Amino acid sequence: MTPQRQEVYRMLLEKRDHPSANDVFMRVRGRLPYISLATVYNCLEALVEHGLVKQVNFERGSSRYCPNLEVHGHFHDANCGGIVDVKFKPGMTLADVLELPEGAVIHDVEINLRGQLVLA
């Protein structure tokens, strides 16, 4: 854990709005004015590799980063562009609804929902 990685991680925990690498870059510059975007990418990669952060990819846009380590999905609001975490119902998994291939060992799950929030 280097100071740069600390700060990137701290930022992700502080504002859990699924920022892009560039968003993180902008935010950490307040505390680390000399950090470079390449370093932010390096830090994010290190955090992802060590399992502290998840990388969220959606529709060819830039990757977003998420410090929520539970298995969960992401709801992308078509109106505001925001992303929110979507939890599994207690005790439920994807295997309950999907016909997984015979002998498949799942290492990682990615669920992206696109839609909009309609007020009652």
Added chain:
Amino acid sequence: MTPQRQEVYRMLLEKRDHPSANDVFMRVRGRLPYISLATVYNCLEALVEHGLVKQVNFERGSSRYCPNLEVHGHFHDANCGGIVDVKFKPGMTLADVLELPEGAVIHDVEINLRGQLVLA
């Protein structure tokens, strides 16, 4: 439907191995030797827009294209790199396992599973 779009679509139906735009480009050149990669992208975009084909994005790699219109997921085999469709169990939907946001109207669902096939 132009000849180019026909041919791109035919190719997707013929070999359902989730090819990338470049894969499609290579394949259709047998029949349309003067087609360009840009046109393949145009055709794929048109097919996706008109709902004949789904675009599959996974881990920042190039997009793959799939003519299976049912709501389904994709299993990515970490060993061979292949992708296979994963069906829902009859009558089941994601809403059965996920706690969707209040008032969310889902337009589109994307499920990607990464793992490997272990022989019995």
Added chain:
DNA sequence: AAATTTATTGAGAATAATTCTTGATATTGG
């Protein structure tokens, strides 16, 4: 059928996000 409008193709340039390269700078184990 000719003329006009509209859409599509395709070649190459442009873009965006990310990765790579490399020298400088830290950090760590012996």
Added chain:
DNA sequence: CCAATATCAAGAATTATTCTCAATAAATTT
């Protein structure tokens, strides 16, 4: 303390995709 190793950071390079625009083709009007 010092060698070995890892990380940082600046800019170049890469990759997948999109854009631009002139040429062509198709459809519609006259």
